[in-house]
Amino acid sequence: MISKKLDYTVIIIAVAIFLLLQLPYFTHIQYPFRLLGTWFHEMGHGLTALLVGGKFNYLEIYSNGGGVANITVSDKLLSISLTRAFTSAGGLLGPAIAGSFLIIAARSQKNAGILLRILTLVMLLSLIMWIRSFWGSIVLSGFVILFTAIMLLKNKKIVTITVLFLGLQCILSTYYQLDYLFTKQFERNGQIMISDTQNIATNTFGTYWLWVFVLLLVSFFMLWKSLRYYLKSYNY
Numbered sequence: 001m002i003s004k005k006l007d008y009t010v011i012i013i014a015v016a017i018f019l020l021l022q023l024p025y026f027t028h029i030q031y032p033f034r035l036l037g038t039w040f041h042e043m044g045h046g047l048t049a050l051l052v053g054g055k056f057n058y059l060e061i062y063s064n065g066g067g068v069a070n071i072t073v074s075d076k077l078l079s080i081s082l083t084r085a086f087t088s089a090g091g092l093l094g095p096a097i098a099g100s101f102l103i104i105a106a107r108s109q110k111n112a113g114i115l116l117r118i119l120t121l122v123m124l125l126s127l128i129m130w131i132r133s134f135w136g137s138i139v140l141s142g143f144v145i146l147f148t149a150i151m152l153l154k155n156k157k158i159v160t161i162t163v164l165f166l167g168l169q170c171i172l173s174t175y176y177q178l179d180y181l182f183t184k185q186f187e188r189n190g191q192i193m194i195s196d197t198q199n200i201a202t203n204t205f206g207t208y209w210l211w212v213f214v215l216l217l218v219s220f221f222m223l224w225k226s227l228r229y230y231l232k233s234y235n236y
Contacts, residue, residue, distance in 0.1 A: 013165050017172060026131045031065075035139045037095060037173035039126070040066040044094015045069035046130060049087045053077040059126065061136035068188075069130075075235040081203040087205075088196040089215065092181070095170040097218040102167030103226040112163040119166070120147040163231075169222045174216070 020026050020033070038061050044068040046056035053076035061067040069091065073083045105115040123144050131137055150162055180186075183195045197208040197215070 009161065009164065013161065013168055017139070017165065017168050019074075032139055032142065033169055034065045034173075035061055035135065036143060037169070037177075038065055038068060039123075039136070039140060040095040040098055040173070041091050041177075042067045042069040042168055043122075043126060044141070045087055045091035046071060048090025048094070049073065049083075051090075052083045052086050054083060054087065056130060058132040059130040059136065060133035061131070062133065063135045067133075067136070085200045085203040088199040089211075092174070092196055092215050093218060095173050096222045099167045099170030099172075100222040100226040102163050102170060103230050104166060104167075106160050106164035107230050109160050112160040113156065116147060116151060116159055116163050120144055123147075167226070171219060171226075174219045178197070181215070182209060184208050 020029050021116045039059075039216040041043040042061070046059060049071035050056050051067075053074040056073070057070040057072060059067065059069050071087060073080055073087065075083065077083075078086070102115060102119075121199050123140050127137060127140050129142070131140060147162070150158060153159075174181075180195065181197055184198045185192055185194045187193070194202065195208060200211045201208045
């Protein structure tokens with residue numbers, strides 16, 4: 001039996017992502033990826049709302065990196081309280097879920113190509129159906145063009161690395177928003193709003209910081225499982 005050699009590409013990309021998202025020297029490179037992280041977050045809210053019987057009205061992404069998913073909750077499938085809790089959690093776990101699928105898909109060049117096409121299509125649909133802000137339209141259009149160009153190159157290695165990079169960026173973006181996760185409330189346009197974690201606590205039980213730890217543990221578990229799947233050696 002021959003064991004496949006460990007692929008260290010994921011480790012190199014993980015370090016590169018960490019540097020790009022942390023070092024002040026790469027501010028201009030960080031910016032579009034921070035907005036992409038916002039898109040994953042807000043899409044998580046919107047798509048979860050649809051799954052629990054509500055409506056996804058529109059999505060906005062702002063130049064400061066913030067965003068909002070305008071949704072309408074419903075008690076068709078669950079109680080209003082549970083619908084609100086699940087919708088809030090969907091935004092916080094959305095990047096980790098998407099990232100896990102991307103990392104798992106990156107193990108196969110064929111699957112990586114399929115998932116990049118799916119992601120590009122979802123971005124295009126979100127531009128048509130939900131995005132209603134200038135910055136959101138500009139950033140998403142840019143990524144759609146970029147991913148389309150990458151696919152047209154027909155270089156499977158580049159496609160695979162792109163998918164892996166996006167998967168890691170998605171999951172790790174959760175840990176770069178700890179200041180928001182540990183926020184009970186914030187101000188937007190002169191109004192005091194409760195955070196997603198506080199909304200979960202209000203509609204279920206416990207405190208917002210308790211749900212922060214729960215969500216971080218779930219995100220870490222998904223990261224660990226997806227990386228373990230990607231890195232594991234197998235036999236012929």
